[in-house]
Amino acid sequence: xxxxxxxxxxxxxxxxxxxxxxxxxxxxxxxxxxxxxxxxxxxxxxxxxxxxxxxxxxxxxxxxxxxxxxxxxxxxxxxxxxxxxxxxxxxxxxxxxxxxxxxxxxxxxxxxxxxxxxxxxxxxxxxxxxxxxxxxxxxxxxxxxxxxxxxxxxxxxxxxxxxxxxxxxxxxxxxxxxxxxxxxxxxxxxxxxxxxxxxxxxxxxxxxxxxxxxxxxxxxxxxxxxxxxxxxxxxxxxxxxxxxxxxxxxxxxxxxxxxxxxxx
Amino acid sequence: xxxxxxxxxxxxxxxxxxxxxxxxxxxxxxxxxxxxxxxxxxxxxxxxxxxxxxxxxxxxxxxxxxxxxxxxxxxxxxxxxxxxxxxxxxxxxxxxxxxxxxxxxxxxxxxxxxxxxxxxxxxxxxxxxxxxxxxxxxxxxxxxxxxxxxxxxxxxxxxxxxxxxxxxxxxxxxxxxxxxxxxxxxxxxxxxxxxxxxxxxxxxxxxxxxxxxxxxxxxxxxxxxxxxxxxxxxxxxxxxxxxxxxxxxxxxxxxxxxxxxxxxxxxxxxxxxxxxxxxxxxxxxxxxxxxxxxxxxxxxxxxxxxxxxxxxxxxxxxxxxxxxxxxxxxxxxxxxxxxxxxxxxxxxxxxxxxxxxxxxxxxxxxxxxxxxxxxxxxxxxxxxxxxxxxxxxxxxxxxxxxxxxxxxxxxxxxx
Amino acid sequence: xxxxxxxxxxxxxxxxxxxxxxxxxxxxxxxxxxxxxxxxxxxxxxxxxxxxxxxxxxxxxxxxxxxxxxxxxxxxxxxxxxxxxxxxxxxxxxxxxxxxxxxxxxxxxxxxxxxxxxxxxxxxxxxxxxxxxxxxxxxxxxxxxxxxxxxxxxxxxxxxxxxxxxxxxxxxxxxxxxxxxxxxxxxxxxxxxxxxxxxxxxxxxxxxxxxxxxxxxxxxxxxxxxxxxxxxxxxxxxxxxxxxxxxxxxxxxxxxxxxxxxxxxxxxxxxxxxxxxxxxxxxxxxxx
Numbered sequence: 001x002x003x004x005x006x007x008x009x010x011x012x013x014x015x016x017x018x019x020x021x022x023x024x025x026x027x028x029x030x031x032x033x034x035x036x037x038x039x040x041x042x043x044x045x046x047x048x049x050x051x052x053x054x055x056x057x058x059x060x061x062x063x064x065x066x067x068x069x070x071x072x073x074x075x076x077x078x079x080x081x082x083x084x085x086x087x088x089x090x091x092x093x094x095x096x097x098x099x100x101x102x103x104x105x106x107x108x109x110x111x112x113x114x115x116x117x118x119x120x121x122x123x124x125x126x127x128x129x130x131x132x133x134x135x136x137x138x139x140x141x142x143x144x145x146x147x148x149x150x151x152x153x154x155x156x157x158x159x160x161x162x163x164x165x166x167x168x169x170x171x172x173x174x175x176x177x178x179x180x181x182x183x184x185x186x187x188x189x190x191x192x193x194x195x196x197x198x199x200x201x202x203x204x205x206x207x208x209x210x211x212x213x214x215x216x217x218x219x220x221x222x223x224x225x226x227x228x229x230x231x232x233x234x235x236x237x238x239x240x241x242x243x244x245x246x247x248x249x250x251x252x253x254x255x256x257x258x259x260x261x262x263x264x
Numbered sequence: 265x266x267x268x269x270x271x272x273x274x275x276x277x278x279x280x281x282x283x284x285x286x287x288x289x290x291x292x293x294x295x296x297x298x299x300x301x302x303x304x305x306x307x308x309x310x311x312x313x314x315x316x317x318x319x320x321x322x323x324x325x326x327x328x329x330x331x332x333x334x335x336x337x338x339x340x341x342x343x344x345x346x347x348x349x350x351x352x353x354x355x356x357x358x359x360x361x362x363x364x365x366x367x368x369x370x371x372x373x374x375x376x377x378x379x380x381x382x383x384x385x386x387x388x389x390x391x392x393x394x395x396x397x398x399x400x401x402x403x404x405x406x407x408x409x410x411x412x413x414x415x416x417x418x419x420x421x422x423x424x425x426x427x428x429x430x431x432x433x434x435x436x437x438x439x440x441x442x443x444x445x446x447x448x449x450x451x452x453x454x455x456x457x458x459x460x461x462x463x464x465x466x467x468x469x470x471x472x473x474x475x476x477x478x479x480x481x482x483x484x485x486x487x488x489x490x491x492x493x494x495x496x497x498x499x500x501x502x503x504x505x506x507x508x509x510x511x512x513x514x515x516x517x518x519x520x521x522x523x524x525x526x527x528x529x530x531x532x533x534x535x536x537x538x539x540x541x542x543x544x545x546x547x548x549x550x551x552x553x554x555x556x557x558x559x560x561x562x563x564x565x566x567x568x569x570x571x572x573x574x575x576x577x578x579x580x581x582x583x584x585x586x587x588x589x590x591x592x593x594x595x596x597x598x599x600x601x602x603x604x605x606x607x608x609x610x611x612x613x614x615x616x617x618x619x620x621x622x623x624x625x626x627x628x629x630x631x632x633x634x635x636x637x638x639x640x641x642x643x644x645x646x647x648x649x650x651x652x653x654x655x656x657x658x659x660x661x662x663x664x665x666x667x668x669x670x671x672x673x674x675x676x677x678x679x
Numbered sequence: 680x681x682x683x684x685x686x687x688x689x690x691x692x693x694x695x696x697x698x699x700x701x702x703x704x705x706x707x708x709x710x711x712x713x714x715x716x717x718x719x720x721x722x723x724x725x726x727x728x729x730x731x732x733x734x735x736x737x738x739x740x741x742x743x744x745x746x747x748x749x750x751x752x753x754x755x756x757x758x759x760x761x762x763x764x765x766x767x768x769x770x771x772x773x774x775x776x777x778x779x780x781x782x783x784x785x786x787x788x789x790x791x792x793x794x795x796x797x798x799x800x801x802x803x804x805x806x807x808x809x810x811x812x813x814x815x816x817x818x819x820x821x822x823x824x825x826x827x828x829x830x831x832x833x834x835x836x837x838x839x840x841x842x843x844x845x846x847x848x849x850x851x852x853x854x855x856x857x858x859x860x861x862x863x864x865x866x867x868x869x870x871x872x873x874x875x876x877x878x879x880x881x882x883x884x885x886x887x888x889x890x891x892x893x894x895x896x897x898x899x900x901x902x903x904x905x906x907x908x909x910x911x912x913x914x915x916x917x918x919x920x921x922x923x924x925x926x927x928x929x930x931x932x933x934x935x936x937x938x939x940x941x942x943x944x945x946x947x948x949x950x951x952x953x954x955x956x957x958x959x960x961x962x963x964x965x966x967x
Contacts, residue, residue: 008767010767011766011767012771014767015764015767015768015777015781018760018764021843022784022788022840024803024809024810025796025799025803027809028802028803028809028810029795029802029803031802031809032798032802075702076699078695079696079698079699082696083695083696086695087692089692092956092960094696094699095956096952096956097699097703097708099894099897099952099956100707100708100711100949100952101707102897102898102901102948102952103711103944103948103949104707104710104711104714104941104945105901105903105918105921106903107903107918107921107922107926108921108925108937108938108941109710109711110401110710126409126410133705133706134706136702137702137703137706137707140703192786195786195787196790199790199791199792202903205391206926208390208391208394208398208402208405210391213793213794213795214391216793216794216795217393217793217904218392220544220794221366221393221542221544222368222543222544222547223544223547224544224545224547225548227794227795227798228798228802231794231795231796231798235787235788235795238787242787243779246779395926395927395928396927397925397926397927397928398926419929421930421931421932422931424932425932428932488806494911494912494928495911495912495913495923497923497927497930498922498923498927498928498929499927499928499929500928500929538829538911538912538914540911548807550801550805550806667929667930670929672737675738675742675915676738676741678913679913
């Protein structure tokens with residue numbers, strides 16, 4: 001009993017050590033990005049902002065992130081709902097497939113892709129949009145876990161039965177009963193997908209598209225400070241974005257998105 | 265197991281000790297079923313995969329999109345009289361699409377800008393840091409699209425592959441006959457427009473006493489300073505650096521072994537670090553001595569100069585290794601005339617001379633010297649014409665053998 | 680009940696998951712299958728076992744061993760530290776923003792990799808890094824001890840940056856599922872803290888822990904960009920070897936060996952994931 005009453009020193013120590021471990025490299029990045037041969041300067045940052053290729057890459061990455069998230073949710077939310085309500089025997093199969101992503105090295109996906117895709121969708125292959133289905137697949141594990149956890153924490157069957165007994169049709173049930181209850185799970189899934197897309201390097205460089213991580217790597221071969229500045233900007237921007245939506249979501253009455261992300 | 269908890273679970277077994285698949289066989293409400301379904305799923309999956317696999321393979325073979333393209337026949341040899349028509353046709357096409365040409369590599373930044381200024385044809389370079397393998401992948405993936413690069417530049421081993429797979433088309437430039445035999449493909453499938461020598465690029469601010477030979481690299485003073493431009497199994501330049509070290513240690517173009525051992529020794533001493541000697545790492549002084557192509561040095565020196573650092577480059581006296589890259593026009597290039605004009609620019613046009621500013625030696629260097637258009641100070645920095653004539657590039661087979669040797673032995677040597 | 684509902688009831692179960700299966704097939708299963716097929720093709724497209732034979736050579740066995748060790752080390756260390764962190768974050772009540780901040784940060788950090796991550800560590804514990812310099816000021820010569828960021832141990836530290844957050848993401852539902860009421864019930868029955876953990880807490884957390892460790896293992900095994908930027912090949916890892924054959928400037932015409940290595944990777948990681956699935960089933964049974 002006494003262990004619980006006294007100050008949780010052990011837990012504080014762990015948290016402090018981990019925070020230090022995560023913060024120090026970011027701090028070093030910051031310091032490095034502001035230094036040059038002779039003192040402090042924001043030259044790295046201004047060089048990035050003035051580079052049109054930077055804005056193109058940011059635009060491309062954000063576009064891909066939004067498309068991937070929307071399409072991924074359109075695909076996964078109905079799938080998860082269906083599995084839970086109508087076909088629970090397939091849940092294991094779907095989970096297995098979502099984890100299969102970790103087994104195949106992305107660097108080799110291109111060869112499989114090129115053969116079949118060249119035959120089926122050559123036009124799509126010419127645009128960055130070809131990355132979207134691959135990104136959806138890459139984020140399978142995260143979206144499925146987030147939505148699955150969310151659905152499990154809500155007694156879906158009861159909700160559906162209640163809605164039906166009150167006379168709601170399928171569409172109303174889904175839109176006005178189920179989805180609002182899954183709001184934080186959906187947001188959690190969305191944000192993990194966004195972080196996956198914004199951090200994905202291998203496939204974009206294989207297909208030779210200049211997304212933000214590819215741009216960062218290119219900058220890194222010639223200007224280390226620029227790459228450091230970019231890395232810092234990306235991490236902080238993504239993190240602040242997640243926090244902002246977490247706060248907004250809580251104001252709107254849901255759980256914190258942060259909690260939902262961690263519940264995947 | 266604590267009795268208070270067993271009521272909180274739906275497991276019907278009174279002894280709650282988890283027994284794996286036994287527990288799984290009991291039907292649970294809404295739960296994933298265990299081994300029975302798993303077996304069915306795997307069996308079904310395997311059969312489906314087999315059937316679909318066969319089907320898709322047949323589809324792939326039959327799909328015309330995957331058939332190798334026919335390679336156009338060689339056009340008649342270009343003469344100087346054809347040049348104005350070519351320029352007009354290129355301008356008509358309106359753009360040139362290149363790939364994998366960093367601006368600090370062999371002065372391509374300036375060569376491209378000068379081309380744009382001379383002919384008014386905009387040039388765009390996709391993926392400047394793409395590897396040779398990626399260039400070939402691009403040719404396959406972008407077939408039939410406007411994004412297909414017009415000209416590729418790859419290492420000789422990859423040029424051989426590109427030819428075998430019908431990815432490039434033949435073109436013999438105006439100066440074809442004057443280009444040495446080992447710098448061109450016999451049927452015109454590619455041209456080696458320039459070559460370089462492995463040299464030492466030294467940050468003289470931090471290293472006041474630069475090494476002049478391979479043997480000197482083992483000095484303790486150079487601890488933690490040496491790097492190649494990548495791993496020799498990944499980067500052509502690094503492979504040639506190891507080869508040059510081999511030549512300096514009684515190896516030969518047929519035997520890269522002594523070079524691997526030498527680098528192993530450097531690594532054990534701590535002189536050789538596994539960081540990549542690219543412009544970024546040179547600029548932030550993580551790498552102080554770069555063992556890289558001579559045509560990467562001036563570009564890096566320019567970037568270092570912006571921070572007040574000096575990079576001096578010199579070819580080591582005891583192991584001289586030359587290497588070239590092959591330029592080829594892609595099969596199905598969207599802008600073929602512009603592509604041909606580009607080849608002219610870098611073989612006998614002003615672009616070829618700009619190679620010299622980048623530390624690269626253009627294919628027609630002896631002719632340029634004879635014409636007197638190479639400044640004396642530039643000539644002084646390069647080996648003499650006779651020395652260059654005596655330079656041998658490795659054959660395809662020697663390269664294959666060397667890369668196989670490195671692939672097998674490098675890791676053990678460096679570990 | 681509406682007629683639409685009755686129609687829906689007659690639809691077979693697999694219809695609803697068909698779109699998912701189609702996407703998964705086209706963009707994951709078929710490419711993976713094609714990779715496996717490529718492992719058996721030679722340069723002209725004919726069938727050969729040579730690639731497999733080459734891929735079992737000593738330097739590649741070394742690579743699998745090193746990759747396996749690196750993945751196991753980061754999975755175990757990351758797993759333990761991540762679990763401890765999760766428990767700490769979940770149960771600490773102050774500051775109140777801690778849980779939210781840590782979980783949002785973990786969402787970002789678990790995807791942090793490649794060039795940005797490598798640069799961050801080079802800037803801190805590289806030979807010219809901030810931390811290295813600070814340590815030197817207080818008299819500790821970090822690199823003098825033989826440590827180097829560009830080595831196996833350096834990679835372990837760098838990989839932990841995304842492994843620990845990933846573990847946090849995985850373990851949070853399990854830790855949160857340890858309901859306080861159970862602990863109170865256990866204490867009410869006279870159990871000590873140690874007994875609580877030994878008989879209730881740890882057994883309940885173990886399946887999720889093992890599943891998380893396996894996931895971390897797979898994640899580390901497949902990581903390519905980070906190792907490539909930091910060591911460019913001096914640490915013998917399987918994804919990097921694959922890169923030499925499939926995306927390099929030296930090896931041409933024998934990409935089949937790269938695919939054979941990829942096949943090996945698929946087998947190794949699939950086995951690990953199979954364990955994960957079997958164990959995850961137990962978790963859902965306990966906490967549902």
